[in-house]
Amino acid sequence: xxxxxxxxxxxxxxxxxxxxxxxxxxxxxxxxxHNTPAQDLAWDRWTACHGQIRGTDIRTVLLxxxxxxxxxxxxxxxxxxxxLAQAGKDGPALPEPIPEIRPKGAG
Numbered sequence: 001x002x003x004x005x006x007x008x009x010x011x012x013x014x015x016x017x018x019x020x021x022x023x024x025x026x027x028x029x030x031x032x033x034h035n036t037p038a039q040d041l042a043w044d045r046w047t048a049c050h051g052q053i054r055g056t057d058i059r060t061v062l063l064x065x066x067x068x069x070x071x072x073x074x075x076x077x078x079x080x081x082x083x084l085a086q087a088g089k090d091g092p093a094l095p096e097p098i099p100e101i102r103p104k105g106a107g
Contacts, residue, residue: 038065042094049083056080059100066095070102077101 042065055072071077077099
């Protein structure tokens with residue numbers, strides 16, 4: 001009796017179909033994750049400034065291109081905000097970046 005039950009479970013295609021469908025949906029969702037044009041622009045500006053301004057690390061880039069970043073101190077944060085403004089002066093406007101002082105023990 002147990003052998004028949006186990007065999008039926010093994011031959012039942014339902015779990016295979018469900019798992020295959022779930023994996024397919026997951027792969028499709030991951031493939032559709034791309035930056036928005038505003039995010040690409042924000043990353044370009046960040047890359048241009050990050051080499052010049054030390055003591056800063058990016059936290060997030062929102063869909064609208066707003067950059068949130070850590071800085072080691074207020075001067076580093078203001079320097080990065082100024083650099084990002086200069087990097088974008090001839091291009092499309094992005095929302096004002098959000099500098100935050102790095103919490104103690106982070107990084």
